[in-house]
Amino acid sequence: MSVPVQLSDIRDVVAGQAPFAYLLTTSDDATPHAVAITPVLGDDTISVDAGHRSCANASTHPNVSLLWPPATFDDYSLIVDGVAAVDGSVVVVKPERAIRHRPAPGGGNDCIQLPLQ
Numbered sequence: 702m703s704v705p706v707q708l709s710d711i712r713d714v715v716a717g718q719a720p721f722a723y724l725l726t727t728s729d730d731a732t733p734h735a736v737a738i739t740p741v742l743g744d745d746t747i748s749v750d751a752g753h754r755s756c757a758n759a760s761t762h763p764n765v766s767l768l769w770p771p772a773t774f775d776d777y778s779l780i781v782d783g784v785a786a787v788d789g790s791v792v793v794v795k796p797e798r799a800i801r802h803r804p805a806p807g808g809g810n811d812c813i814q815l816p817l818q
Contacts, residue, residue: 712742718769718779724749725766726758747794759785759792777801
């Protein structure tokens with residue numbers, strides 16, 4: 702199921718998620734790096750304070766993801782993929798794709814893609 706979503710709609714989805722997210726970056730040797738962060742949603746970007754490794758990874762490999770866990774066990778996680786720019790210790794993500802994801806009863810997954818307009 703596809704539902705067009707503006708960043709303001711992502712803000713509404715985020716309000717129902719866990720109160721934190723993970724920033725997922727990739728190192729030069731393709732090793733994933735995940736850190737818990739508190740995102741700040743702007744008009745068309747999402748900003749996070751990040752450590753040295755996350756900032757270095759995002760500077761070199763700007764394709765990043767943000768993952769909000771569900772607020773309850775049976776709800777959806779929110780995954781936002783985007784392109785990052787680094788400003789000091791802040792990673793600023795321009796969302797390009799968003800999806801709500803959870804395991805489906807009986808196996809597989811139960812995803813709702815939220816394409817950005």
